[in-house]
Amino acid sequence: MRKMIIVLTTLVLLLFGAASAFAASPATSTLSSIVNDPAFGITAAYTGKDANGNHHVQLSWDNRGSNVTSYTVYRYPTLYPWGGEVAAGCANLTTTSCEHISTAYGQYGYVVRAYYQDGSVVQSKPAIVNIHKYSGSPATPVIYATEPVNGSFTVGFNITSGNNADRWELKENGQGVLLSPNYTGSLIDNGQEPQHASQAFYNKPSGTYVYQVKLINSYGTSLSSTITVVVP
Secondary structure, three states: OHHHHHHHHHHHHHHHHHHHHOOOOOOOOOHHHEEEOOOOOEEEEEEEEOOOOOEEEEEEEOOOOOOEEEEEEEEEEOOOOOOOEEOOOOOOEOOOEEEEEEOOOEEEEEEEEEEEOOOOEEEOOOEEEEEOOOOOOOOOOEEEEOOOEOOEEEEEEEEOOOOOOOEEEEEEOOEEOOOOOOOEEEOOOOOOOOEEEEEEEOOOOOEEEEEEEEEEEOOEEEEOOOEEEEEO
């Protein structure tokens, strides 16, 4: 037990150190030379994907005054906050906005650093943006249900092509089915590739059940037709 506690403590310290390291990297400045100011704001808005597959993020931040010599924006994946890098096209700026263009997708945090004449550096609070493979509202899902056996059956949906969803909801007789605490299930974004999910039911009482699937992504929603399952 003592050995396990030591191992867990070591892992926590390593993770804390890695997450804190972004304040000092990827620049050469030391941690102590950068001041994190939660009142220093930056906004990041995903504006879509172009014909070449490049994702565009529009960034803007607070003007810190005439004593600032330049601003540089850094981006890091939220799962690996110690892996930050300068956002291409957003370095050594004297303006308070820029556009970052990248082929990468996922969830990212953006921060901006203000570099002052006296050598001090102030870093903004992060702005989080989700960059997706899909490019529009979810395709219409095709709902299906298996034949009930002893009150047990499965309801699911398929997308054979078209924009994917991030989440799905399943309605039973107009009420949400508990896929998670918020009644939605998470989905993997595969752009315009096929997508599928299902929910199994066990020992349902005899009766008639009407189901419908709703898909959700950052562009909008889509609804399937309804399907009826009769449990003898």
